[in-house]
Amino acid sequence: MVDYITRDGVALLQVNNPPVNALSHNVRAEIKNGLDEAGQDKQIKAIVISGKRSFIAGADITEFKSGSYSEWPTIIDLCDLIESSGKPVVAAIKGFALGGGHEIAISCHYRIAHEKSKFGFPEVDIGILPAAGGTQRFPRLVGLEAALDLIPSGRHIGAAQAFKLGIVDKVVRGDAVEEAVKFAKSIAGEPLVDRRTSQRPVMGAENAVSLRDAAVKLAMKKKKGMIAPIHCIKAVMGSLLPFEQGMEIEASEGFMLFTSGQMGALQYAFFAQRAAPKWSLPCGASFKTVKGRPIRNAAVIGAGTMGTGIAMAMLNAGIPVTLVEQDRKFLDKGVSLLKLLYAGSVSLRKITQDQCDAILSKLNTAVGYKSLTNVDLVIEAVYENMALKKQIFAELDRICPPETFLWTNTSALDIDEIASATRRPDKVLGTHFFVPAYHMKLLENVRGKLTSAETVASAQMFGTRIGKIPVVVGNCHGFVGNRMLHKYAHESDFLIEEGCWPEDVDMVAENFGLPLGPFKVRDLS
Numbered sequence: 111m112v113d114y115i116t117r118d119g120v121a122l123l124q125v126n127n128p129p130v131n132a133l134s135h136n137v138r139a140e141i142k143n144g145l146d147e148a149g150q151d152k153q154i155k156a157i158v159i160s161g162k163r164s165f166i167a168g169a170d171i172t173e174f175k176s177g178s179y180s181e182w183p184t185i186i187d188l189c190d191l192i193e194s195s196g197k198p199v200v201a202a203i204k205g206f207a208l209g210g211g212h213e214i215a216i217s218c219h220y221r222i223a224h225e226k227s228k229f230g231f232p233e234v235d236i237g238i239l240p241a242a243g244g245t246q247r248f249p250r251l252v253g254l255e256a257a258l259d260l261i262p263s264g265r266h267i268g269a270a271q272a273f274k275l276g277i278v279d280k281v282v283r284g285d286a287v288e289e290a291v292k293f294a295k296s297i298a299g300e301p302l303v304d305r306r307t308s309q310r311p312v313m314g315a316e317n318a319v320s321l322r323d324a325a326v327k328l329a330m331k332k333k334k335g336m337i338a339p340i341h342c343i344k345a346v347m348g349s350l351l352p353f354e355q356g357m358e359i360e361a362s363e364g365f366m367l368f369t370s371g372q373m374g375a376l377q378y379a380f381f382a383q384r385a386a387p388k389w390s391l392p393c394g395a396s397f398k399t400v401k402g403r404p405i406r407n408a409a410v411i412g413a414g415t416m417g418t419g420i421a422m423a424m425l426n427a428g429i430p431v432t433l434v435e436q437d438r439k440f441l442d443k444g445v446s447l448l449k450l451l452y453a454g455s456v457s458l459r460k461i462t463q464d465q466c467d468a469i470l471s472k473l474n475t476a477v478g479y480k481s482l483t484n485v486d487l488v489i490e491a492v493y494e495n496m497a498l499k500k501q502i503f504a505e506l507d508r509i510c511p512p513e514t515f516l517w518t519n520t521s522a523l524d525i526d527e528i529a530s531a532t533r534r535p536d537k538v539l540g541t542h543f544f545v546p547a548y549h550m551k552l553l554e555n556v557r558g559k560l561t562s563a564e565t566v567a568s569a570q571m572f573g574t575r576i577g578k579i580p581v582v583v584g585n586c587h588g589f590v591g592n593r594m595l596h597k598y599a600h601e602s603d604f605l606i607e608e609g610c611w612p613e614d615v616d617m618v619a620e621n622f623g624l625p626l627g628p629f630k631v632r633d634l635s
């Protein structure tokens with residue numbers, strides 16, 4: 111799990127624990143053994159820690175449930191051992207340095223990073239804090255302001271920004287490991303005192319109160335209902351005390367999170383989100399055995415609320431889209447809405463005007479279906495009316511090439527009945543997006559009786575490509591999402607009947623952490 115390689119006086123400890131080099135117990139034990147061996151070997155003058163393929167994505171999240179995260183050596187022990195090593199330790203970072211991986215990196219005396227590497231403390235999003243000294247060393251490395259930005263937000267940053275903040279000492283284009291080995295040889299024997307992060311003062315301490323208040327305000331706005339950001343902030347503020355006292359604060363703030371229900375729920379969600387896109391069919395086909403067909407271009411029928419949102423989701427992923435309407439007036443309305451949404455993204459600086467122009471250059475429009483003779487995929491998003499949908503599917507079946515997928519965004523109608531209007535029921539499937547379709551992550555891929563495994567695989571691959579979490583569901587009234595939403599909507603309605611105002615119900619749901627309350631969602635739909 112950790113390869114020990116010697117190179118001309120340098121010991122290279124290379125973590126090899128696929129898929130993401132998580133710091134499972136065995137990995138921690140082997141890193142410790144490697145550090146001991148390198149420390150005792152007189153021929154070794156410096157140590158490099160790296161990861162095969164990528165650096166280290168943090169603690170092994172499964173161990174928070176099993177409890178082995180706290181078995182010796184913990185990540186805290188490793189960080190202390192690395193920092194106190196008498197021989198210089200250099201982190202060679204490519205790919206991700208996240209969470210506990212980032213904590214290991216900032217405990218090293220130097221960091222060499224590939225230009226495409228990423229850094230972050232995503233702990234907050236799984237209900238915990240960087241509990242291996244991250245809340246204490248990081249402010250000492252980058253200052254209080256940057257630490258109060260990056261730890262409670264969990265935001266990832268790239269190598270260039272990491273260099274600007276002082277996280278990394280050198281950014282390289284070539285092989286980070288080779289560069290780090292070369293660098294390690296060049297600094298062997300130099301004093302390490304000022305390279306030990308825990309010994310440094312925290313910059314920005316004079317503005318501590320205003321920085322803390324701003325961080326709390328932002329966390330309450332951006333991470334509503336979550337307790338971890340506030341504990342992260344309290345722990346970071348502990349860095350203003352001597353290191354050992356700060357570590358005690360980190361441990362007590364961490365303890366409250368490690369014993370919270372939110373930690374369990376968020377970590378369940380982490381694994382559930384990754385399990386959801388995996389699928390298998392009763393015939394035995396699964397994501398392991400069937401490859402999907404890539405979508406090179408697509409059409410969307412209906413430029414209303416959902417059609418424009420679906421078109422936008424595809425355009426954002428670089429897929430050329432033809433937006434089709436029944437008449438010019440509705441088409442113009444849909445295209446204006448799309449342009450307005452993109453102009454909003456430009457004014458919010460989410461994209462540049464050039465990017466906006468490039469995206470919109472991939473949008474074509476049409477009235478009627480005659481031009482759809484060369485598309486890989488059509489997604490229908492017209493009114494929720496079975497007769498209309500069947501008529502459109504029959505016509506598309508006549509016009510589109512036989513291999514074109516014909517998918518429908520119906521909220522609740524029977525996929526098999528829609529498919530029966532075509533001669534290709536194997537290529538018909540429900541792609542149920544949620545409003546606003548360009549933003550919401552969930553995509554239900556509804557499998558009909560005759561939908562083929564290739565169609566399911568293609569829809570799942572398509573969902574991932576456009577940035578969704580695609581989930582295969584069965585064909586029944588309302589599928590899964592809407593059956594759940596119906597209960598939620600009923601309870602919200604009962605509250606109105608009992609005398610609440612819609613805005614009160616929305617406020618409670620939003621304070622709980624939902625981005626929009628149930629009545630605001632209905633206004634959007």
Ligand SMILES: CC(C)(COP(=O)(O)OP(=O)(O)OC[C@H]1O[C@@H](n2cnc3c(N)ncnc32)[C@H](O)[C@@H]1OP(=O)(O)O)[C@@H](O)C(=O)NCCC(=O)NCCSC(=O)CC(=O)CCCCCCCCCCCCC(=O)O
Pocket residue numbers: 129130132167168169170171172179180184185186206208209210211213232233236239240241242244364365368381384385
């Ligand atoms: C890394 C990623 C960005 C990669 O993304 P991508 O390529 O898209 O792959 P994914 O599909 O996301 O993942 C692939 C595969 O890997 C699995 N996986 C990913 N990350 C982890 C992980 N960290 N652990 C385990 N498994 C992981 C994922 O489930 C997939 O599996 P598959 O579905 O089976 O294929 C992306 O994966 C990502 O963002 N990962 C998460 C990164 C993260 O959150 N890192 C932080 C982890 S938490 C951490 O590091 C904690 C710490 O800093 C401190 C620990 C402190 C320990 C303290 C010692 C204890 C002392 C005692 C305290 C006493 C308290 C008490 O009383 O209890």
Ligand SMILES: NC(=O)C1=CN([C@@H]2O[C@H](COP(=O)(O)OP(=O)(O)OC[C@H]3O[C@@H](n4cnc5c(N)ncnc54)[C@H](O)[C@@H]3O)[C@@H](O)[C@H]2O)C=CC1
Pocket residue numbers: 411412413414415416417434435436437440491492493494495498502519520521522542543544545634635
């Ligand atoms: N609005 C929502 O929140 C959600 C809606 N859906 C489903 O998505 C579908 C579309 O819903 P909305 O976008 O809300 O409807 P909408 O009323 O906003 O838009 C429908 C569009 O289809 C166009 N249209 C009608 N007949 C057409 C035809 N023959 N050819 C081309 N265009 C035609 C209309 O002119 C209109 O612009 C429905 O099946 C709905 O159930 C699914 C998820 C969420």
